[in-house]
Amino acid sequence: MTMSATPLTPEIVSHEGNAMVLSMGPQHPSTHGVLQIMLEIEGETVIKAEPEIGYLHTGIEKSAENLFWSQAQTVVERMDYLAPSSNALCYVLAVEQLLGITDAIPERASQIRVLQAELTRIASHCVWLGTGCIDLGAISIFFYCFDMRENILDLQEAAGGARMHPNYMRVGGVNGDLPEGYLAKLDALIAKFPGRMKELRDLLQANPIFQDRTIDVGRLSAESALEWNVTGPALRGSGVAYDVRKAFPYCGYEQYEFDVPTRTEGDAYARFLVRLEEMEQAMRIIEQVRRKLDAPGPVMIDNTKIAAPPKETIALSMEALIHHFKIVSEGFRVPPGDVYQAVESPRGELGFYIVSDGGNRPYRVRTRPPSLYNLQALKGMATGAFIADLVVQIGSLDPVFGEVDR
Amino acid sequence: MPSTQTPPLAGLATDPTSLRPPLTDATIERVDATQVRARLEALKGEGYTMLLDLGAVDYPERSPRFDVVYHLLKLPATATTVASAGTPQRFRLLCGVDGAQPHLPTATDLWKSADWAEREVFDLFGIVFDGHPDLRRIQMPHDWEGHPLRKDYPLRGPARERAPRPPFALKSNVQAGTPPSGKTLEALQEQVKKARGQ
Numbered sequence: 001m002t003m004s005a006t007p008l009t010p011e012i013v014s015h016e017g018n019a020m021v022l023s024m025g026p027q028h029p030s031t032h033g034v035l036q037i038m039l040e041i042e043g044e045t046v047i048k049a050e051p052e053i054g055y056l057h058t059g060i061e062k063s064a065e066n067l068f069w070s071q072a073q074t075v076v077e078r079m080d081y082l083a084p085s086s087n088a089l090c091y092v093l094a095v096e097q098l099l100g101i102t103d104a105i106p107e108r109a110s111q112i113r114v115l116q117a118e119l120t121r122i123a124s125h126c127v128w129l130g131t132g133c134i135d136l137g138a139i140s141i142f143f144y145c146f147d148m149r150e151n152i153l154d155l156q157e158a159a160g161g162a163r164m165h166p167n168y169m170r171v172g173g174v175n176g177d178l179p180e181g182y183l184a185k186l187d188a189l190i191a192k193f194p195g196r197m198k199e200l201r202d203l204l205q206a207n208p209i210f211q212d213r214t215i216d217v218g219r220l221s222a223e224s225a226l227e228w229n230v231t232g233p234a235l236r237g238s239g240v241a242y243d244v245r246k247a248f249p250y251c252g253y254e255q256y257e258f259d260v261p262t263r264t265e266g267d268a269y270a271r272f273l274v275r276l277e278e279m280e281q282a283m284r285i286i287e288q289v290r291r292k293l294d295a296p297g298p299v300m301i302d303n304t305k306i307a308a309p310p311k312e313t314i315a316l317s318m319e320a321l322i323h324h325f326k327i328v329s330e331g332f333r334v335p336p337g338d339v340y341q342a343v344e345s346p347r348g349e350l351g352f353y354i355v356s357d358g359g360n361r362p363y364r365v366r367t368r369p370p371s372l373y374n375l376q377a378l379k380g381m382a383t384g385a386f387i388a389d390l391v392v393q394i395g396s397l398d399p400v401f402g403e404v405d406r
Numbered sequence: 407m408p409s410t411q412t413p414p415l416a417g418l419a420t421d422p423t424s425l426r427p428p429l430t431d432a433t434i435e436r437v438d439a440t441q442v443r444a445r446l447e448a449l450k451g452e453g454y455t456m457l458l459d460l461g462a463v464d465y466p467e468r469s470p471r472f473d474v475v476y477h478l479l480k481l482p483a484t485a486t487t488v489a490s491a492g493t494p495q496r497f498r499l500l501c502g503v504d505g506a507q508p509h510l511p512t513a514t515d516l517w518k519s520a521d522w523a524e525r526e527v528f529d530l531f532g533i534v535f536d537g538h539p540d541l542r543r544i545q546m547p548h549d550w551e552g553h554p555l556r557k558d559y560p561l562r563g564p565a566r567e568r569a570p571r572p573p574f575a576l577k578s579n580v581q582a583g584t585p586p587s588g589k590t591l592e593a594l595q596e597q598v599k600k601a602r603g604q
Binding site: 053054057059061062063066222223226227228229239240241242243246247248260262264340349351353355363364366368372373376379380405406 | 432455456457458459461462463464475477481483484485486487488490491492493494496498517518519521522523530543544545546547554555559561
């Protein structure tokens, strides 16, 4: 009996002996997107699982090659649609490396970037927890999580102008300072957060049904996690304390105090605990950033070759008008070279390998998508599991298909 | 008016590593396609436990045409605390691949994670990885023709012969009884049908 090599086989189910090949997805509610898994099963036990991806392939890397450096940011932001600010941050950091302006980014811009990245981490983990619990049949958690996520999306909208894809990062800083009233809203969220987290923990952490479904499910040892190239909470749930924010600090992360939670069990419950604690650590960073944000300062690099000059100067200065026109009509140029820049996205190490040929468009934007590699580990994890546990395993890896397929 | 075409390889030297000093904490090395397998084995032996990423870049005017880029990370499984993980060593291995019959030995037996990464490079660039256990398209449909991330692949897909757009009459610019062309609406509709080949 062999697995079907063709993903779109018309025969959904075929029998041979005791084993059966079953296609799970691509339209399955627990796959969090469009994932097809070709399962070879015997009874309820999975003998082999082969995920089939690509149903959401939108050619983002190809599109990015044909857009200006600043325009490409908008398409790469759409890869991980649950954590858009992480994608945008990684991309702008890479471009800034190529431009050689990393050290010239204003302090306040870096602080706001950290704030956005951590807010988006909490929002993303809220979606993971809410939808992951729906997979287990626990509906109410979803509403608690999405309520908190809604507060964060409001903040994103206030800062960038859009809820889902704020496009707030810019090469050279961020797009405008935080609006009036933003910090008050942020304070309200900071005040609300501990109570909400306590509620979530009370509902789940010691819940026997939740523990039954997650403990010992989807075990991943530290060695096999490394071999499968798993990063982020899934790797830390297996006991390896690798966090890009600590190992390769960017945006001044070394100034903030936070812990990297790890667990040694390597099962779905360990990953759950790691992510919950990560949300609390993210809030710890946000509180530290918040204290710095009272002092005003510039949020954009003072270099009109890269950043458009302030709008109000356009009517007064011929040069400002020319720079503005040049940046809008043909973008800025980036010196030739290649760079690999990584950030810690909510799913793990998000990397961009960017090549520039000196033009006003990226020559190549290669992404290291954490979701793709994390999901690939399912191949090793699923063998011997029950089909019902497969749903938990997928949920505990937290893949986002915009990023897996790009 | 900015061109919609990707700009030519102005200023891009044959060896991108020589252009700028290393920007990250990575060691950067370039090897030939014949040596890449031995080099990867050696690196794995040196403790590079993770194949962080495997991607490719197409330089159509250069020989060898493709660059396959390996990113490795030296992260021991015993790094259970942030202090013991420290700043793990990164390694970037670039390997030129000839454009006529692009192929490279697989790394799937060294790192399991190379599986999907190599399939993606095969799918989008057409580089064959010899010895890969299951080399087939991963992102594009299995019957797709061409390799989309090659530079000579058009952005909007392969040119298809498009039927000329049939003339049509909008309600707003056709007044009842007096069509602008002097023809009746029925005649216009007849014209549309004809253009559509009905």
